[in-house]
Amino acid sequence: MRNKRTMTLAALSIGALMLSACGSAGGTAETPASEGATEDLATTINIAISQAPTAYNGGTAATNAVYNTYVDNLTTSSWVAFNAEGNLEKNEEFGTYEKTSDDPLTVKYTINEDAVWSDGTAIDFDDVLLQWAAFSGTHPSGETDPESGAEADLFLASSTNGFGQMEMPEGEPGAKEFEVVYSEPYADWESVMSTALMPAHIAAEQAGLSAEGDGAELVEAIQNDDRAALTPVSEFWNTGWNYEADLPTLPDTAILPSSGPYVLDNAANGTLTLVKNDQYWGEERAGKTDTIVFKTVVDEEAVQALQNGDVDIIEPSSPTVDTKTALEQIGETVTVDTGQSLTFSHVDLDQRPGAVFEDLKVRQAFAKCIPVADMVDKFVTPVDPEGSVLNLHEYQPAQADYETVLEGAPAAESDGVADIEGAKALLAEAGKTEPVKVSMMHASTSQLRADQVALIKDSCDKAGFEITPQPEAEWSAKLSQPGAWDAVVFGWAGSGLVASGESIYVSGGEQNFGGYTDEEVDRIWSEIVTNTDTEKVVGLKSELEQRLAETQYNVVLYANPNIAGYSSKLQGVELNPTQTGITWNAYSWTKQN
Amino acid sequence: MSNHQNPRDDSRPSVELSEMTLQSQDTDIATAAPTRAQTDRIRTTEAKSQGRLIRERFFRHKGALAGIALLALIFLLAFSSIGFAGIPGWWNKDYDVLAARFNEGRPTLTLWPFSLGEHPFGQDVLGRDYFALTMRGTQTSLIIAFIVGLVAMVIGTTVGALAGYFRGWTEAFLMRITDVVITIPTVVIAAAVAGIVAKAGIIPFAVFLGIVTWTGLARLVRGEFLSLREKEFVESAKSVGASSFRIIFRHILPNTVGVIIVSTTLAISGAILLETALSYLGLGVVSPDTSLGKAINDNRSALTVRPWLFLWPGAFIIGIALAVNFIGDGLRDAFDPKQTRVKQ
Amino acid sequence: MAAHSSVIMTDEQAPVESGPILAVKGLGVDFNVDNEWVMAAEDVSYEIHPGQILAIVGESGSGKSMSSMALLGLLPRNGRSHGSAKMLGKELIGAPQGTLRRVRGNEIAMIFQEPMTALNPVLTVGEQIREAVEQHTELSPAQAKKRAIELLRMVEIPEAERRYDSFPHQFSGGQRQRAMIAIALANDPMLLIADEPTTALDVTVQAEVLDLLRKLNKRLNSAVLLITHDMGVVADLADHVIVMERGRIVEAAPTAQLFAAPAEAYTKQLLGAVPHLGSKVGGVLTDVEVVDGHLSIHEEYAEAALRARETHTASGVVPALELTDVDIEYPGRFRQPPFKAVSGVSLTINPGEVLGLVGESGSGKSTIARAVTGLIRTSGGRVRIGGTDITDLSARQLLPLRKKFAIVFQDPAASLNPRMSIGESIGEPLLLHQKLGRGALDKRVASLLEDVQLPVAFRNRYPHELSGGQRQRVGIARALSLQPDLLVADEPTSALDVSVQAKVLELLQELQRERGFACLFVSHDLAVVELLASHIAVLNKGNLVEQGSTEQVLKYPRDPYTRRLLAAAPVPDPAIQSLRREQRTALLAAGSSE
């Protein structure tokens, strides 16, 4: 009888549902009032970002990362920026500059008269000077780092390239015009100022200096290197602009004034919201959509998030075949753009005396047996049909000069098809009768790397090598340990700069993990870094590439493909091969409703 | 169920009476002239060793039987197909041999008419045979799971036994340790440990996982000991001067075997899932080794594109875990003393 | 049932014409085991009339309980019943649950054996009575509560109002059983089915409960169906008796007639098996005489006994067991004081003697048994075995002594390791102490099995394959394997059916006679002790209240508690039992006046 009861209940509750349907048709629920139903453009664009931004100041060692750049692209502007071709592009809206002398290298910068921080303060000399102070590494803290023994600077800047070679800029507080003089020629002088300025007046206030008189106090402090005054400034500069981990909230937005088309508004649970910067003076780079939201979504989940409309655009790093197909399968609601990045995969070889690859012939043999073309077929072209074998170290196919440089370096020319016989021959010449044992390190967490090693093993074992994969969780820590590996496959992020690669190739260079030494290469580099004439660069680089190829510095594989999937309602999206990332022109995006 | 005479339930076998009749034979078999019912009962009870009773109850558990069959099948498939420890198997492809991809690596398995084809489960990006890969993964996962089970069993039993039997400080000490470890969720502690040992290879990895997953078992075994040590047959053993060692291992332990086996099976199924979870956190087995967990994790993005890469290993994980769970359930029913309690 | 006043006396409810309340015809119960139907009761027929007390007697498995469960459709899931059982002409067997529910607890109520488990531990006793009332009446909760309290009073629970809110575990065993009865009587049932209502109780309590039942039966004029294995209880309570064996009725007769002249062989065997208190020494409490309700005790008899006692202690031999002012404490746990189980007990057993240690549950008799065998430590006094003081010996020092004494436990099911074959169990002591070889061991085990009259083939069986009696035999064999000088038997037969008990006792006696070991025989059952023991010691709440020769203690007890104990033990003989009832009431009266 209990059961009959449950039955009646079942009937009852269903009855309730039926009636309630009419009930709500009777209209206790109001009709959907979707805002912006009037105009056809959406007010918000959601951008997926693989990791929550960690700081507003992307210039420090700790915060110099892609996910911060993603945001900075919109909240800062500068004289130059990288464009879709991966070249520097002047941004007249912010200001102008011209080289006034070659010896000593002198550049004259002008800041747009209307350029102001979003809190109204003018963007002027104090900001520039702070920038120099922070990046020049001229304020040794006295503390030395136990490992390297190098003395740390008060300002924990991500790098001192450029500013390091720069004299202290001359200028008055409030000046919109100033000149910088380089103590020694610097090849990438143009790009130096691409790093975003930080609001000096905030730094000053936070460090207990007055921001009055266009930050006169700060300017003074820097000019006469007043450590007592600078230390708090540096401390604020280092960490003051940091967010809490995973971005639960923003610090007081008053200390986060923007010099770009957008300004930071709020954050919650790793979701960062930008709104139009009403103080922004320009037209061309002025924001088109009211709100831009960065949502933290790990790459693996990004596709589903896009498909479900949680985000409007994703740019998963190291995309696979599946990433692309998955995106395409979603259908016409999503557009897929593919291209190449400046990031490229390569195999470094331990060629220190006594190491496996000490002998050039062995290196060449290894280079021959690596099925680069095959890899491209498997990992690149499925994503980016344009993808191809990479022959150069300093240039990627995405860059205009790639071809020209390649012509200048015939030795580097290669179709990347594995040549087992050739490899065998070379090994024979090298007098290797036994299989050459190679322990090949790769990141244990990356399936892609594991697959690459598998491919190499498959091919090179035929040629007389005996490869043992060496997956390491802490592979990058092991990189700099001689003897920890024989060969290693990993990626470099090309900067599009001329001089930044130096430490990879010169003898004893910090990132020259294979212990490669070649006077010729060292000489060429010394020229490159000090050369300030853009015309000469291509020639020098061709020379370099030629030499690197002859001496088989390492084996470059291919430039990683780049992919972006975004809602078809989104307009103005354009891939950018550099580390600037997809948002480089997000200010110009619009989204249909 | 409200109606006790409802014949619907009669179909289900019960062991209650066979036990009840045991007591009903309190006249010496020598003298008793058995009636029909009596002979029935004698037949139902005679010469049924403990083991056989358990076996019978176990085999009455359909789910458990299915589980056994499934697990055996998976074992057989995994180890016979691609062979193990150098012994070649019947499957002609190896999990780490690259080959040309055939029809975009789609699976060639067809059920009707049944045929395996070239690559039953398809191929991965490098054209490796995914069937062989899955089999390899299954092997690894099984090995891990069973080692974990074994280690957990040994540690858990020892700790539980010592704590339960000796009481006093030994117990206090051991159980506090257990409490400490139990405070940390398995995934958490395992994640912390895995970071250290994953690269050391499968066996040490498994052993460490075992070392962090014994606590539940320890508690159960201790409980059993606490109740058993008060039993008269233990006292009787003491009274004839049996040593603690003998009492623990000869008298009490054999009586806790049920609990131990049951929770070990559960530990095993738990281990399979734990391994998967760790792989997901990037803390599990590292390539070139592979495991089912790693396989699905590596192919997460393939779900909509090449589902087979994601679903096949998943299916095997579920298969194993499901089988083990059912076996565990069967064993629980089989060993459970409640099953033999007389209800009149 | 009609809403009735809260007056208990509701005789008008009893059917005026004395037709049977319950008429059972050809009732049968089957159980489904491994998909085959096994008979548990067959062709059971009887009638119960108002005010009548019908006892169904039988040993375990005789189907007595099941056949009565079937009446109310309370069989386990795998049971079924057939035949007919008409209550005032209303058919119960196969009746729909609805109907049965209206009968249960209303016209027919039940009392179960194990009061601890039969009451819901998480509900107050009062609640459990109240709901029974509410279920069958229209009384409001308040009235129902009033009624419940009345019922508690009726079953003589002190301060009923307060106890109404206590939980079962706060009641004593006897009180729980009373509560059960209160529940059963909640709606003045016409028929009360009492399934082993007193088996779990001590004799004195049992006597009280039986009195209660008798009283209520008289007052309510309701019928009682008493299910028991205890002939004493039957003799004490029942008007008619039905004897069942293996599911069938063997004999049915008025109580007096059945005891006087049992017709069937089985009945005879059963009655013969029941130890009869006083049968050996010729009567109990012979010095207590009841003259119309007043008792006079002839002290002079005791003198002889005293003399006997002196001679007993005087004899110069080394006692097999000697306890002097032994105290035993159970160590107190966190925030609870230690519990003193035994205090100042002294007793002596000479070689070849059997001392019966008698007491009710909680009297500390088992504690002593365990202390004697070194299973628990004494907190004071001395325990000497064969002259050696074992109180301060370490386990190792004790080891060699262990072959001098052995213990047989109460529960044969629990005292054998279920995972050891009979052979191993019996052989274990030999293995431990004499390090015998395989062959020798087997021989010894075989002979031991023969000694306890078990087929040698049993050595490879496991305990659960044996019946209780057989298990107990194994226990004895194990105990005797080392030819101990002292055997401690802790309630060795209390878990067994009478017929089996008789056999086991016989066996014990024989062995004792042959081997002449001393024996400390712990039991709650005076009749059993009487059979075996040459001397008796009586324990009450940890104190030794009386000891002496069996005859002296049984016939001329000096301690009031002993007297009450003796008076309470029912005797399987209606005639004598009714006399002893008077004796008991008189004693109680005296006891309370003392």
Next chain:
Amino acid sequence: MFYFIVKRTIISFFIMLAATTLMYFLTISSGDPFEDLGEASGPEKAATIAARTAAMNLDVPPIPRYFLWLQDVGHCLVPGGVSCTLGLDRTGAAVLPQLENAVGSTLRLVVVATVLALVLGVVVGIVTAIRQYSTFDYSVTFISFLLFSLPLFWLSTLLKQYLAIDLNTWLANPQFSYLTIALIGVVAGVIWAVVVGGDRRRRLTVFAIAAVATALALYLLLVSRWFVTPGLGLVGMLVSAAGIAVLWTALLAGFRRRRVLHAALAAAGVGFVGYLVSIPLLADTNWLIVLALVVVLAVVSYIVAGVVGGPFRAQAAKIGAVIAVSVSLLIVVDRLLQAYPTLSAKAGGRPIPTTGSQSANLAGTFWEINLDYALHLILPTIALTLISFATYTRYTRASQLDVMNQDYIRTARAKGLSERTVLVKHAFRNAMIPITTLMAFDFAGVLGGAVITEQVFGWNGMGKMFVDGIQNVDPGPVMAFFLVVGTAAVLFNMLADIAYAFLDPRITLS
């Protein structure tokens, strides 16, 4: 009781101390804190290393480092003095604020999941026990084992693909073909028939009724565009309230005593009035008001039901309160449903998100915000619930079966009590006793599971803190996470024991 708590607290404290030690050393020994700097070069590297060393005290040897951490924790326990940070993570940021932010969302997830799993698990468990060896029993057994065996993230991935994405697409334009409707009806019918059981004829009737009813209801819901603008509405509320009243009465009192039923209906009436009153009150509100409303409703219905209940005052009043609470729950649900259209519009017509724990910049009413929470909870909760649901059903079933075999159940039956009383009053409470202990363990387990779930669904909860911490070999966040989890574990153990003693009068806490 008090004594017990004190004692347990002290023990728990030491256990936690030991556990933290273990956890701490496991964490710091699980890798190299500078792992990610391998490729880096220049002052950047040195600087980072310096910064990190300072933040994580890497220049201090492990054991003193652990004590430094303890000190930081101490600052949080001891009021005043140094501010409470729970130490710094490797970027030099204080851990406490991160934790404070993370705890909220995680606890929301875990608590909801646990409660759901508990309720569903227990109910289903009991039904399976009652229907032991029925089709329903077998199928539930199988399902729960299946759930047992599902890899959490594997399941989650599937959920996203085939629940969220597809359901969203459907919700954009909710419609079914008549065939689908029929099929759903059939399925529902089968389920009901199996659950209700009984002989063939009864099953058939149940099947028929349920199938038709479901299909019809679904049809009506579709045509009335209920899935676009959901909600109960006046009539719906009235009927549902009455339904609830009947249900609770059936469960707690049975229909033998009309007075009680009337009281229950009266309570439902009160609830409905409350609903009418609340319509303006709850336009936009906060939890406080809602809570107040619930309390008021409960009290009023308690009184009203008590009065109507007459002689059965006590029982009736209790039931009345229960009904009131249920109804107010219904009101809340109704409110949330009404907020749906606007919210769904704000979410671009795809209401069920696959990632995150709340929408950004959702400037909406109280109801919209909470509905937003709820919608974000759907997927992860399902993932978490399904798995511990399995545990609860199994244990409840076992324990219920055990109880049903007890003597006192037989006694209860022998009293002639109705099956309902036997189950609800005598069996249920006893069956729940072992479940309390299970809950303690399960909660810790679910917290562990949250580690995975949060990762999959992109929640910035404690789980993420932990995983990141482990991957960066950064003890700060890991330990913070563990402090919460561990404390929860010991706390729940204690609560379990208290609940145990509460359910079982035989146990006394000491």
